[in-house]
Amino acid sequence: xxxxxxxxxxxxxxxxxxxxxxxxxxxxxxxxxxxxxxxxxxxxxxxxxxxxxxxxxxxxxxxxxxxxxxxxxxxxxxxxxxxxxxxxxxxxxxxxxxxxxxxxxxxxxxxxxxxxxxxxxxxxxxxxxxxxxxxxxxxxxxxxxxxxxxxxxxxxxxxxxxxxxxxxxxxxxxxxxxxxxxxxxxxxxxxxxxxxxxxxxxxxxxxxxxxxxxxxxxxxxxxxxxxxxxxxxxxxxxxxxxxxxxxxxxxxxxxxxxxxxxxxxxxxxxxxxxxxxxxxxxxxxxxxxxxxxxxxxxxxxxxxxxxxxxxxxxxxxxxxxxxxxxxxxxxxxxxxxxxxxxxxxxxxxxxxxxxxxxxxxxxxxxxxxxxxxxxxxxxxxxxxxxxxxxxxxxxxxxxxxxxxxxxxxxxxxxxxxxxxxxxxxxxxxxxxxxxxxxxxxxxxxxxxxxxxxxxxxxxxxxxxxxxxxxxxxxxxxxxxxxxxxxxxxxxxxxxxxxxxxxxxxxxxxxxxxxxxxxxxxxxxxxxxxxxxxxxxxxxxxxxxxxxxxxxxxxxxxxxxxxxxxxxxxxxxxxxxxxxxxxxxxxxxxxxxxxxxxxxxxxxxxxxxxx
Numbered sequence: 001x002x003x004x005x006x007x008x009x010x011x012x013x014x015x016x017x018x019x020x021x022x023x024x025x026x027x028x029x030x031x032x033x034x035x036x037x038x039x040x041x042x043x044x045x046x047x048x049x050x051x052x053x054x055x056x057x058x059x060x061x062x063x064x065x066x067x068x069x070x071x072x073x074x075x076x077x078x079x080x081x082x083x084x085x086x087x088x089x090x091x092x093x094x095x096x097x098x099x100x101x102x103x104x105x106x107x108x109x110x111x112x113x114x115x116x117x118x119x120x121x122x123x124x125x126x127x128x129x130x131x132x133x134x135x136x137x138x139x140x141x142x143x144x145x146x147x148x149x150x151x152x153x154x155x156x157x158x159x160x161x162x163x164x165x166x167x168x169x170x171x172x173x174x175x176x177x178x179x180x181x182x183x184x185x186x187x188x189x190x191x192x193x194x195x196x197x198x199x200x201x202x203x204x205x206x207x208x209x210x211x212x213x214x215x216x217x218x219x220x221x222x223x224x225x226x227x228x229x230x231x232x233x234x235x236x237x238x239x240x241x242x243x244x245x246x247x248x249x250x251x252x253x254x255x256x257x258x259x260x261x262x263x264x265x266x267x268x269x270x271x272x273x274x275x276x277x278x279x280x281x282x283x284x285x286x287x288x289x290x291x292x293x294x295x296x297x298x299x300x301x302x303x304x305x306x307x308x309x310x311x312x313x314x315x316x317x318x319x320x321x322x323x324x325x326x327x328x329x330x331x332x333x334x335x336x337x338x339x340x341x342x343x344x345x346x347x348x349x350x351x352x353x354x355x356x357x358x359x360x361x362x363x364x365x366x367x368x369x370x371x372x373x374x375x376x377x378x379x380x381x382x383x384x385x386x387x388x389x390x391x392x393x394x395x396x397x398x399x400x401x402x403x404x405x406x407x408x409x410x411x412x413x414x415x416x417x418x419x420x421x422x423x424x425x426x427x428x429x430x431x432x433x434x435x436x437x438x439x440x441x442x443x444x445x446x447x448x449x450x451x452x453x454x455x456x457x458x459x460x461x462x463x464x465x466x467x468x469x470x471x472x473x474x475x476x477x478x479x480x481x482x483x484x485x486x487x488x489x490x491x492x493x494x495x496x497x498x499x500x501x502x503x504x505x506x507x508x509x510x511x512x513x514x515x516x517x518x519x520x521x522x523x524x525x526x527x528x529x530x531x532x533x534x535x536x537x538x539x540x541x542x543x544x545x546x547x548x549x550x551x552x553x554x555x556x557x558x559x560x561x562x563x564x565x566x567x568x569x570x571x572x573x574x575x576x577x578x579x580x581x582x583x584x585x586x587x588x589x590x591x592x593x594x595x596x597x598x599x600x601x602x603x604x605x606x607x608x609x610x
Contacts, residue, residue, distance in 0.1 A: 092237040097137045099230055100128040104135050106226075107190065107219050109206035113149055116202050122154060125202075149205055150178040150189070157191040157203055164191040165220065167213040188214035192223055194231035201231040260338075260356035263345070266312070268296035271351070280338065280358045282331035295354075298328045300335065311342075315352070319344045325359065337363050406430040458605055459498050461538055462487040462530060468505040469528065472513070476526065479517045486529035494538055495605040500579045504587070507572045508542040508598050515546030515596065522594075537585065537601040545595040554589050576600075 096114060104112045112128040122144045128137045144154055153164050153175050166173065169181050169189040176182070181189070188208040194201040204227065208214040215223075260277030262270050270293040278284060287293055299307060303326045315321055323341040330336055337359040344352040410427035413420040469483060476483050509526070516524040525545045533539030549557065558577045573587075580587040580600045587600040 092234070092241045093139060095233055095237045096126045096139065099226075099233075100126050100137045101135050103204055103206065103223065103226060104128045104130060107206050107223060108208065108214050109188075109190075110208050110210065111206070113205040114202055115144060115149075115154060115205060117158065117200055122158060122203070124148070146179050148180075150175060150180040150186070152178045153189065153191050154203060154205065157193055158200055161193045161195050161198075161200055163193065163220075163224070164189070165215060166190075167215075169207075184209065187212045190215045190220070190223070192227050194227045194234065196231040196235055201234050204230075260358070262293075262295075262354055262356070263351065264295050264354055265351045268294045270295055277356055280336060280356060281328050287331075300327055300329060303327055315342060315344060323355075328356075336360055403431050403435060456495055456497055458493050458495055459501075460491065461494055461501070461540065461602065462491055464498055464502050465505055465528060465530070465540070468502050468509065472506070472509050475510070476513055479513050479524065481513050481516055481524040481526050483526045483528065486527060488529075488531045491530055491532075491538060492604045494583075494602045496583045496602060497579075501583070501602070504576045504579055504600065505540075505542075507576050511572065511598075512542055512544035512546065512596075516544055519546055533601055536604050536606075538604060539599060539601050542598045543592075543595060548594065548596050549589065549591065551591050554591060557589055558587070 100112055100114055103109070109128075110130050113124055114126040115122050116125045117123075124140050124142045124144060126137060126139050128135055130136075144151055150169075156175075157164050164175070166175070166189040167187075169175065169186045180186070186207050186209060188206075188211060190204075190206040192204040192206075194204065204223070206215065255274065257274055257276035260274065260280045262273035262277045264270055269291070270288065273288055273293065275285075278288065281293075281298055283293055296304060306326075311321055311324075321340075321342040323339050325337065325339055327335045327337050339357040339359055341355045342352055344350075406427045410424045410431070413424040413427060465487065466485070469485065473483070505528075509528070512526050516526070523545060527541070527543045529541045529543075531539050531541075558573050577587045580602070584603045585601040587598070590597040590599070
């Protein structure tokens with residue numbers, strides 16, 4: 001039976017004894033000795049003061065613990081030694097090894113296990129074994145198992161946060177049914193919780209198979225002091241390890257130089273930076289150490305104003321800034337576009353960390369892609385104009401032939417005697433009209449063929465459509481296609497590139513004419529209409545009566561290099577869609593019983609009426 005329970009039981013028997021005085025003194029003496037074995041010296045002294053005849057026995061009992069050394073002095077020396085060992089380590093692994101070695105050696109245990117709560121379970125973190133007087137400690141990471149320790153005792157101790165101590169665990173008792181105890185016939189068993197502020201930090205399990213009562217009251221008292229200090233030391237060491245691991249991860253990220261990283265303060269200083277950031281802005285480490293790097297100096301004025309008015313206040317409130325694009329000055333005065341994300345390092349928000357990605361390559365690739373888009377669009381326009389060559393020739397032949405005829409007529413009228421000035425003037429007027437007509441054709445062709453950068457302007461879409469229709473009129477007539485315009489009146493203005501939008505119309509009209517040229521039965525009709533599709537968007541529809549498109553190929557029409565023409569490039573509709581999307585609209589095709597419908601929308605320019 002546990003010494004504490006035994007002492008209380010014997011004392012109770014003494015005070016309840018109604019028998020002989022000798023029996024009462026026996027119970028009292030046994031209770032006094034049990035209190036001493038438990039380590040409750042204050043209780044023992046209280047009995048000695050009330051019953052002086054117990055003193056000789058008390059002196060003898062104290063001497064049996066450690067001959068020549070009072071228990072109080074032994075405990076104090078041991079506690080000081082244990083405290084120094086525990087408080088002297090901050091590295092978790094070293095602390096665990098020192099803790100296990102000290103606990104096993106002091107308690108006289110054959111085996112010890114340190115168990116920590118983890119992921120709603122209990123895990124063995126270390127094991128200490130005694131062999132020939134030497135203690136070996138091994139760090140482990142494994143869940144508790146019945147093959148290694150009494151799970152029922154560990155679970156009870158973890159749940160109640162109370163110590164479990166057995167002088168002879170194999171004897172009949174509350175945990176004698178445990179599979180481990182029954183199998184190994186464990187004798188002395190101790191399970192001690194390490195608790196900090198009501199929270200379980202660890203469990204220390206010790207056992208001795210050879211001797212019963214190996215864990216004496218004095219040893220248990222010191223182990224309890226060890227537990228209180230070890231709980232704090234383990235928690236601090238764990239926090240230190242977690243902090244060290246986080247710092248190591250951050251340091252690996254910084255040293256990897258995958259992205260630019262720098263530490264800043266609100267005063268504008270850059271306190272630390274990795275090589276990747278220094279390369280981005282063109283500075284070296286000497287500049288950094290000399291204090292010549294300030295994020296306020298690196299930031300162009302237009303960005304700095306936004307930093308101070310928008311981003312700094314938000315950073316103080318939220319502690320983070322989502323990645324955004326800005327620019328920095330390089331050391332040589334040039335600018336570099338960057339993507340930057342920011343977070344504060346402390347609660348006050350006076351210092352923080354910034355992650356910087358150089359966008360120069362991406363911006364260069366975007367510019368090259370835009371240039372390639374312009375090249376493809378130009379090639380597509382030239383191809384379309386090539387298809388219209390016969391129509392353009394017809395358009396030009398008419399005014400040129402009329403001009404030649406009117407010029408000859410004018411000469412005849414002037415050759416008369418006297419000259420017929422009136423008729424000559426009329427002929428010259430016809431010449432001027434035909435020249436203007438030829439000039440308009442050339443102007444429209446030049447506008448579509450020329451390679452020029454994007455130029456956004458306020459325009460009336462109906463006018464742009466009429467110009468393209470005039471250019472394609474002869475082609476439609478040559479292929480027996482009747483064109484009908486249904487352009488909405490009072491259509492609002494839009495903002496865009498006239499040439500690019502006319503290119504879209506040119507592609508759609510030429511595609512429709514080509515499709516209908518193969519139709520032998522039924523009329524060849526092309527309808528071009530405009531309308532307000534929804535608030536804030538103009539809808540353009542090009543509807544033909546050609547053979548149509550298979551439903552499964554509708555979306556493939558807009559894929560690059562996909563074409564249904566034997567000599568097609570397969571880029572026209574892809575370029576058209578990219579042009580419309582760049583204008584903030586969308587382009588799509590629909591299946592109808594006869595023919596095909598292509599439609600696109602363009603946003604209305606706000607604040608401009610028709």
